[in-house]
Amino acid sequence: xxxxxxxxxxxxxxxxxxxxxxxxxxxxxxxxxxxxxxxxxxxxxxxxxxxxxxxxxxxxxxxxxxxxxxxxxxxxxxxxxxxxxxxxxxxxxxxxxxxxxxxxxxxxxxxxxxxxxxxxxxxxxxxxxxx
Numbered sequence: 836x837x838x839x840x841x842x843x844x845x846x847x848x849x850x851x852x853x854x855x856x857x858x859x860x861x862x863x864x865x866x867x868x869x870x871x872x873x874x875x876x877x878x879x880x881x882x883x884x885x886x887x888x889x890x891x892x893x894x895x896x897x898x899x900x901x902x903x904x905x906x907x908x909x910x911x912x913x914x915x916x917x918x919x920x921x922x923x924x925x926x927x928x929x930x931x932x933x934x935x936x937x938x939x940x941x942x943x944x945x946x947x948x949x950x951x952x953x954x955x956x957x958x959x960x961x962x963x964x965x966x
Contacts, residue, residue: 847872855904855959862900874899877946879957886949889942890929894921898950905959915954919947 854869862874874896878885888895898921901914922943926936 859904862897873903889939890925891922894918894925897921902958905961911958915950918950919943
């Protein structure tokens, strides 16, 4: 694993510019170093409180990747919808316990609503768009 303390800010900036110029690719297709730069599991990178990952860490990281690439308001909405669908898929394979699945569905809905309400500040809007 790469220790970010050993990497210069110049190298990080170079890599981020390089990633952002390339066409979008899913989180899992990036190098471990790029993954560390763009995703942190569930919760915003500078949030005071990060929610638990539960079974959603893959969905959260993919969502972070889409926010990192950014785009328009429409792309943000699409990223948030895909996030909710990815969480629901994770729930289906997570457990056979119906009560746990029901509880996770409630949590997924809350995560989705919170991302819609408070996520715009973390999205990389392009072409002068604002949230």
